[in-house]
Amino acid sequence: MIEFDNIIIGAGPGGYELAARLAARGESTAVVERSYPGGTCLNRGCIPTKCLCAAASALLSLKHLPQMGVSTDFRGFDYTVAAGRKDAVVEQLRGAVLATLKDCTLIQGTARLLPERVVEVADELYHAARRLVIATGSEPAVLPVEGADLALSSDEALALTELPESIIIIGGGVIGMEFASMYNAMGVDVTVVEYCPEILPPFDADIAKRLRTGLTRRGINIIVNARVESISRKDNNMLSVHYSGKRGPAVAEASTVLMAVGRRPIVPEGCAEAGIELTGRGFIAVDSLMRTSAEGVYAIGDVNGLSMPAHSAIAQGRVVENNEASLFRKDAVPSVVFTSPEVAQAGPTATALAAEGIVCKAIRRTYGSVGKALADGYEGTIKILVSDDDEMRILGISILGPHAADLIAEATVLVTDAVPLDKVASRYIHAHPTLSEIFC
Numbered sequence: 001m002i003e004f005d006n007i008i009i010g011a012g013p014g015g016y017e018l019a020a021r022l023a024a025r026g027e028s029t030a031v032v033e034r035s036y037p038g039g040t041c042l043n044r045g046c047i048p049t050k051c052l053c054a055a056a057s058a059l060l061s062l063k064h065l066p067q068m069g070v071s072t073d074f075r076g077f078d079y080t081v082a083a084g085r086k087d088a089v090v091e092q093l094r095g096a097v098l099a100t101l102k103d104c105t106l107i108q109g110t111a112r113l114l115p116e117r118v119v120e121v122a123d124e125l126y127h128a129a130r131r132l133v134i135a136t137g138s139e140p141a142v143l144p145v146e147g148a149d150l151a152l153s154s155d156e157a158l159a160l161t162e163l164p165e166s167i168i169i170i171g172g173g174v175i176g177m178e179f180a181s182m183y184n185a186m187g188v189d190v191t192v193v194e195y196c197p198e199i200l201p202p203f204d205a206d207i208a209k210r211l212r213t214g215l216t217r218r219g220i221n222i223i224v225n226a227r228v229e230s231i232s233r234k235d236n237n238m239l240s241v242h243y244s245g246k247r248g249p250a251v252a253e254a255s256t257v258l259m260a261v262g263r264r265p266i267v268p269e270g271c272a273e274a275g276i277e278l279t280g281r282g283f284i285a286v287d288s289l290m291r292t293s294a295e296g297v298y299a300i301g302d303v304n305g306l307s308m309p310a311h312s313a314i315a316q317g318r319v320v321e322n323n324e325a326s327l328f329r330k331d332a333v334p335s336v337v338f339t340s341p342e343v344a345q346a347g348p349t350a351t352a353l354a355a356e357g358i359v360c361k362a363i364r365r366t367y368g369s370v371g372k373a374l375a376d377g378y379e380g381t382i383k384i385l386v387s388d389d390d391e392m393r394i395l396g397i398s399i400l401g402p403h404a405a406d407l408i409a410e411a412t413v414l415v416t417d418a419v420p421l422d423k424v425a426s427r428y429i430h431a432h433p434t435l436s437e438i439f440c
Contacts, residue, residue: 001118001125001126001127002124002125002126002127003028003126003127003128003129004028004029004030004105004126004127004128004129005022005027005028005029005128005129005130005131006019006022006027006028006029006030006128006130006131006132006133007029007030007031007032007117007119007126007127007128007131007132007133008029008030008031008032008133008135009031009032009111009119009132009133009134009135009136009268010031010032010033010039010134010135010136010137010301010303011031011032011033011037011038011039011097011101011106012038012039012040012041012042012135012137012301012310012313013038013039013041013042013301013310013311013313013314014039014135014300014301014310014312014313014314014316014317015031015033015039015133015135015300015301015313015317016031016037016038016039016097016100016101017100017314017317018133018135018300018314018317018318018320018321019031019101019104020100020101020103020104021317021318021321022131022321023101023103023104024103027130028105029103029104029105030104030105030106030107030126031101031104031105031106031107032107032109032111032119032121032126033106033107033108034108034109034110034111036094037094037097037098037101037106038090038093038094038097039135039137039310040137040138040139040302041310042090042093042094042097043090043094044154044155044158045154045310046310047089047090047093048086048087048089048090048158049154049158049175049178049179049182049338050338051082051085051086051089051090052082052083052086052158052182053178053181053182053338053339053340055077055082055085055182055186056181056182056183056184056185056186056340057185057340059077059185059186060185060340062074064377067377068377077186077187079161079162079163079186080161080162083160083161086158107121107126109121109122110269111268112268112269112270113132113134113268113269113270113271113273113274113276114270114273114274115273115274115275117129117131117132117294117295117296117297119132120270128296130296131296131297131298131320132296132297132298133297133298133299133300133317133320134268134276134284134292134297134298134299134300134303135299135300135301135303135313135317136265136266136267136268136301136303137265137266137301137302137303137313138263138264138265138266138302138303138308139155139263139264139266140153140154140155140259140260140263140264141261141262141263141264142259142261143170143228143259143261145228145229145230145231146229146230146231146232147230147231147232147233148231148259150231150232150233150239150257151170151231151239151257151258151259152256152257152258152259153258153259154175154179154258154260157179157258163183163186163187163188164183164188164254164255164256165188165189165254165255165256166188166189166190166191166253166254166255166256167179167183167188167189167190167191167254167255167256167257167258168191168192168193168239168241168252168253168254168256168257168258169190169191169192169193169257169258169260170193170228170241170257170258170259170260170261171192171193171194171195171259171260171261171262172192172193172194172196172198172199172200172201172222172224173194173199173200173201173202173260173261173262174200174335174337175260176192176194176199176258176260176261177192177199177200177211177215177337177339178337178338178339179258179260180192180215180220180222180339181215181220181338181339181340184215184218184219184220185218185340189254190219190220190221191220191221191222191223191252191254192220192221192222192223193223193226193228193241193243193252194222194223194224194225194226195225195226195227195228196224196225197224197225198212198224199211199212199222199224200337200343202335202349203335203337203343203345203349203398204345204349204350204383204396204398205349205351206383206398207343207345207381207383207398207399207400208343210381210400211337211339211341211343211400212224214341215339221252223243223245223252225245225246226243226244226245226250227243227244227245228241228242228243229242229243229244229249230242231257234253237255238253238254238255239253239254239255239256239257240252240253241253241254241257263302263308264282265282265283265284265302265303265304265305266302266303267282267283267284267303271284274294274297275293275294276292276293276294276297276299277292277293279305281305283303283304283305284299284303284304284305285304286298286299286304286306288319288325289319289320289323289325290304290316290319290320290328298320300313300316300317300319300320301313301316304316306328306330307330307333309333309334309335309336311333311334312328312330312333315327315328315333316328329416331347331348332346332347332412332415332416333346334346334408334409334411334412336404336405336408338405341379341380341400341401341402341404342399342400342401342402342403342404342405343398343399343400343404344398344399344404344405344407344408344411345396345397345398345399345408346396346397346408346411346412346414346415346416347385347394347395347396347397347411347415348385348395348396349385349396349398350362350385350396353385353395353396358387358395359387359388360385360386360387360388360395360396361385361386361387361388361392362383362384362385362386363383363384363385363386363421364381364382364383364384365381365382365384365438366379366380366381366382367379367380367381367382367401367402367435367438369438370433370434370435370437370438371432371433371437372433372434372435372437373401373402373435373438375433376402378401378402378403378435379401380399380400380401380402380404381399381400381401382397382398382399382400382401382407382438382439383397383398383399384396384397384421384439385397386421387418391420392420392421392422393418393419393420393421394414394415394418394419394420394421394424395415395418396415397411397414397415399411402435403435406435407435407436407438407439410436410439411439414439424439424440425439425440
């Protein structure tokens with residue numbers, strides 16, 4: 001049996017960053033990875049989708065160039081070039097991850113858990129003397145409906161080498177709406193079928209509605225309050241999605257169907273044998289220090305179900321490294337949707353606050369109140385939730401508009417520290433003219 005101080009199962013953002021930091025402290029650390037380093041985020045999620053979203057954003061920006069006095073000779077869009085660039089960026093970043101893990105031992109294979117922090121990989125046994133950290137992530141979920149196998153997963157959609165003629169996206173969450181916005185910009189006929197009353201269910205309902213309105217104007221057909229019943233293939237090879245909506249049974253047709261209904265945890269084999277308990281939803285149960293029910297075994301990232309963004313996994317890894325629960329605050333984790341325009345949120349929504357009996361007030365500001373936004377031709381809105389008292393402390397912020405993903409960084413700090421609204425302008429100096437002045 002080979003022994004290490006730490007064994008990390010999974011080389012995604014949470015796993016590889018934690019492993020690198022532990023190794024830098026002089027602790028022998030092994031990382032077990034069954035596929036490519038970088039996890040879902042780098043290989044099948046955040047990075048490849050953002051490369052394609054960047055191409056979509058460039059296409060949409062062409063429509064605004066004439067008002068800037070810029071004329072172009074646009075000769076069309078080549079998806080194969082965009083897809084090739086995506087793959088090149090992913091490959092470059094894989095190399096960066098391997099460089100980050102230079103002081104760790106990388107073990108290629110699928111891990112099976114045994115009692116007492118022992119891990120089996122390809123008939124070899126490894127023991128974690130100090131910490132065994134499960135960071136195995138998640139995979140696309142599938143609706144239990146007839147014909148589900150006819151739909152692409154997000155992984156498969158990213159592997160396409162050419163654009164579909166038309167597509168139905170089942171699910172109007174973060175993944176579904178990013179693909180919808182991207183495909184629409186690239187000229188694909190897009191329909192979104194969402195079960196909930198509004199797209200982006202975890203986000204502020206007002207912001208989500210504004211996004212839906214804007215995307216509808218761009219030509220995306222968005223159907224909400226719709227339960228998908230089945231998927232079938234027609235004689236002409238088109239696919240039909242059968243669903244129940246407000247007006248009863250209905251059918252939508254397209255050449256391709258993408259299922260984007262969330263993600264499910266990848267739980268390593270042997271959890272029960274190792275004494276690791278799962279939640280009712282199938283995630284690995286952890287406490288505030290990311291400890292599982294087994295001594296010295298931790299779980300971070302998607303596999304514990306606390307918060308799915310990659311940056312949550314990284315933050316949870318810091319909790320494990322420093323044994324400090326305050327390093328991860330679920331209520332202050334920023335969320336970003338890379339549609340055009342972007343959506344970003346930090347802190348709870350008004351609905352979530354009301355459910356906890358917290359009364360708040362909403363302050364709304366538009367991009368039009370900021371000189372830089374007018375100069376750039378940007379439109380957008382920001383919604384700031386503050387406590388309903390004299391202090392007016394900032395509880396949550398939602399943004400819809402260009403560069404929302406960048407602006408949310410400051411919003412996260414304001415929410416985390418519950419800064420009084422009137423102190424934002426007086427305490428912090430914002431460069432002028434910039435979009436960040438929208439907080440003042």
